[in-house]
Amino acid sequence: MSAELAPSSMGRDGQGGGGLSLAVASDSAWADVDGGMEDPEEIRVIFCALDSFSQYAKVAHFNVTHLRRRSFYALPQAHWQLLAAPPFNFLDTLDKADAAIDSNAVLARAILKSGLASFSSFSSPTAAAATTTTTTSSSPPHPPPSSSAADVAMPYEWAGIAKFSDIDKARSTIRQFYRDWSAAGAAERAASYGPVLAALEQEAALREAAHHDNPTTTPSTAAPPPTNNGDAAPSAPAAAPSDPRLKVLVPGAGLGRLVFELCLAGHHAEGNEISYHQLLASSYILNDCPAADHHAIYPWIHTFSNHLLRDHHLRAYPVPDVHPATALAAAAASSPRGAGSMAMCAADFLCLYADAAHADAYDAVASVFFLDTAPNLLRYLEVLFHCLRPGGLLVNLGPLLWHFENNAPGNHGHDDDGDGEHDLNSSSGIADPGSFELSNDEVLALVEKVGFVVERMETGIDAPYIQDRESMLQTVYKATFWVARKPLSASVDQSA
Template identity: 40%
Template sequence: MTEMEWEGEFDPMSDPEEQRHLLSVLDSFRSYRRLAHFNGTHVRRQAFYSLPQEHWTLLSKPPFSVLDSFSKLDDLIDCNAELAEAIFKAGFRAFLAPTLDSDWVASVVPKKYADDDFRTYSIIMDNMKVQTSQNDMEKARSCINQFYREWSAEGAVERSKCFEPVLVALQHEFDMRKEADPGLDRSAVHVLAPGAGLGRLVFDICRAGFSVEGNEISYHELMASSLILNHTENVGQFKIAPFALSCSNHLSRTDQFQEFQIPDVHPSSELADAIGSKVPAHERMSMATGDFCVLYSQHEHKHEFDAVATVFFIDTAPNVIRYIETVRNCLKPDGIWINLGPLLWHHISRKEDDEREDKSRGRRDVVDAGISDPGSVELTNNEVIALVEHLGFVIITQKFNAFESGYMSNPRSMLQSSYRPAFWIARRKPSSS
């Protein structure tokens, strides 16, 4: 089927600050193996051998075999790194390769590496003197782990709790519209999914037969989702160990070293076989990169979508009023906004380099800087609902504490954290501006 790439008007390579950030993200995936081995096992081995000799000697033998555990951890890091490096190569081809001068590439890459994409791309990155930031390295590690939630069979436990209510709501909306128009096809329902992450919700909505556009600002997520949606060749192509690098709260090493195969489905094959719509899947699914507020508050997107689905998203807003106004702009009159998630206001815990990144990525040629705009506020759920109603919506469904869900949580861990997310559906008033 036709490849579904992320698209957007903004060219990151045309802006020096944006280019620097993009290269740092690429390097964070390229450096995953080296830095994970250093921080995951090298530092721990040094600390282990700093114990009194009789202690580390004891712990080296069964039933402890700590040194064997370090070796196993090294193997699992290599599994994770295979995925990270695949993302690096796909991202390099998509973003950086088209901008490179072929003569310059030939001058810096020895011919013997012509068939080794990873080595070739690494040499180019080294010649460009690219280095990742600590913040981007942490995001790369988190991104690899997130595949467990979105693209493993085992992650379906978390995933279904959060995605199924959205799909049910879309089905109900379609059924209501079909009563008035019996010939209506599912593809006529156009859905926007901001904060698309690794693309699973977008994929699931498309597989259900609806037309869907995903939106994402994070280059980590963009590159990773493009790999999984466009470039995987089969089910279970990669193995990941999302809990291996965290050595706390495990009952056993077996729990720590759990491996999962991803993806649990082959996206292209699944969508090619989808029968929910008369319109082919590749014509019903699109992706857009960029700041949600900047993109969808524009006039060209006014009244474009029949539904907006936000899952674990609205608490990424420094100023949630901007999000509400943006949804109101791009949603058709009588369209529905389906929201599910907690209110873990992200900007409160953001590190300084996150804030610097936001400022550097604010489009200097655009007055509206989206989430980089100054100011922030934290509201309760009741206050968010009141704002939604005040700004042109009618709440038609509300559920609180209906279920609990973790987020990339290890069900075997001694530490369990869970959310009790709010779920609500709001309908845009026809008369709201």
Template identity: 40%
Template sequence: MAEKEWEGDFDPMADPEEQHNFFPHLERGADPTSSYRRLAHFNGTHVRRQAFYSMPREHWMLLSKPPFSVLDTFTKMDDLIDSNAELAEAIFMAGFKAFLAPTLDSEWVASIVPEKYAHNEYQIYSIVMDHMKTQTSQADMEKARSCVNQFYREWSAEGAIERSKCFDPVVAALEGEYIRRSHEAAELDKSDLRVLVPGTGLGRLVFDVCRAGFSVEGNEISYHELMASSLILNHTEKVGQFKIAPFALNCSNHIDRSDQFQTFQIPDVHPGSELADVGQSKVPGHERMSMSTGDFCVLYSQPEYAGTFDVVATVFFIDTAPNVIRYIEAVRNCLKPDGIWINLGPLLWHHSSRKEADGNYNEERKHTRADVTDAGIGDPGSVELTAEEVLALVQHFGFAMEKYEYGLETGYISNPHSMLQSTYRPSFWIARKEQSRH
């Protein structure tokens, strides 16, 4: 039974100009999600079956029997791929219907769709994508696969372990800032604090900040994640609507085969029900949450965003910058004097391993704001700094460091049963923009 729905719409394409500029990349984002099932079966099990049968016959026959039953493992992987594909195809359907369908000529669509598929939305959308001949790169496919797995971290009950370590400190810092300001303005409502969350991913931190009562704007450049966040925030009907197996396609470092085949229900909460209530604010949730698309550096460095937000919250974000100074300048521009910048994350500088995807990455960025010549994150040049050097830069650009912690340990989409455990020890800091600096 469907949960009650909220009145809002977390729509990353509400601005017609944004929709026009982002359209080519929504196509590229939709295509790999629609193709997830076929390509995951090919790369996940078909290739492995070929390699398995290439072994000496007596070897593969041995491994086909208990207690190994490798062929049964491939069959189970196929079943879980189908489960993941249901989510990927729901993302495709929601994204296509919301962002691409309104731009299509209905007579052209009718001319290319066989009559037997006239009432099958998925088939109609898939046929349209085939006729558009969208070019999907390996990087696009990897983003689609990663996006499905990201739901484990952001929207499963089990992912709460990682979320609590990364998101809870941010919400606690917001609460502290609200209490501080309430002493100066007794009538202050939580909704009066405007929060910006760059690199919002699948929208969970934005949702949590809104649920806590604050006004929040998410920003995201990835068209894959924009469509996924739109699905989960706008179109899910109930808790646990989808079942995912985030570790199914990784066949390494498992102690027991059941570890590989763990499944999780998402979402763990129904966003519509949660945000339909006013909660901790006088303003309904749907009036306090919004989304922008495009390059953070380009968009929030513009004069119209100067002094707009009370708080900027970045989580696992600043290391996506080739030149972190661009991020600092954008934060300084859009933050009000005496506003705070809350940051939590490591420094795994993404651009250092981005060379193969640079063409797609820069092409994606180019279409986010056609009217702006600033290349933003696509600017040439890059640098990899230490945590202390980043702190020194933040202070150089007019921020006073109010809190700094290091030593928190967290994973990122980690399988707790894996023989390989990757642990981050991110820094956490709160910096206040000095009132005399603009």
């Protein structure tokens, strides 16, 4: 198995057996970890994320149990005494909720400790950086971090920096471990990742067949014949190089499970993620978590609504369901294709992958619950077209819950001179001005306008997202799944 750990980065390097890698983009936040990051705002954002994991337990105890105890004792005495006794035992329930929060906090502190080790050079920020921060806590400074995960604390200069929105993201990230790294989340992963992995496996088989038949030539440029259902049959992949495995980009990689699964299948997978909460958490689970089932999380503990049984509310799930390094070492030893390689880039997708260095760089893009994060979908598609090799695949699955729809119209970004013209070479990425929302048929039309050829499309795929299957409230996306190919004749100039 290949390991390309950048020493200045938060590596995805499993302990012991196998190696994972975190490739660092030159303009990404991780690139300057050892050399000294120069942007005080970037440092502040990182430590906001770190501090949010530090504050998780305190805030969760206050919001989930402390306020409920106050409300409980505000009831008429006869009422709260009735509810405190069997069969309700409401005070016991609150005690169990506190214990569940403490269990979640063990994971939060482990993420914090792992992250602080990666950013130890910033434990004493410069005066200029420190003056850019505002605290949300009047607590006295914390002591320096200890070597114990149970006692790890933020450096005092950064303690209390997290905003309420940061702490909410930490809570959401802990819940997401249910989807990506628990055995119980396997059904969700099968629904969302399964079709994508199957499509890429089909592409890899075509690539391997092309390499086996004639390893010195590239596939034919002839158009594929139509299939019985009217869709275009899958054409040959981009090339048949000496290594028949696919180089796959996963934008919006989150907690890294899809990147891990692609690597496990023998591909060269590169994830991209802009959220430091997700990056810190995925780095811990892939790098530093010592064993499978090492943590117990309680993803449903933060809300008391729609529970059929109290046991459902208080249910724990072991994470991770696999130890990544052990699984990859086993794949490297036993799989005919072997384990692939993993990398992770921490950067704005639009800023990083639009550059010349990423032109025609990937055999495939695996887009899962990603396209609807775009304020400007056209920019996303242009960059995806740009970074795919001619003949490369864009494989997409997800809903269209446009993330910027609730912004006031015209309130995303700004146009300084009002002419609607923006220099893409100096783009600020996802923060660029303008936004719009399309229906699914319009999305597919836009995909083709950019230059892709849509080969297949399915709708109505049940795709739950962090769903409590025992809850009285069930929300399931009816996702769309489609595969589009960049024509073999396409040039990079088409995406300009």
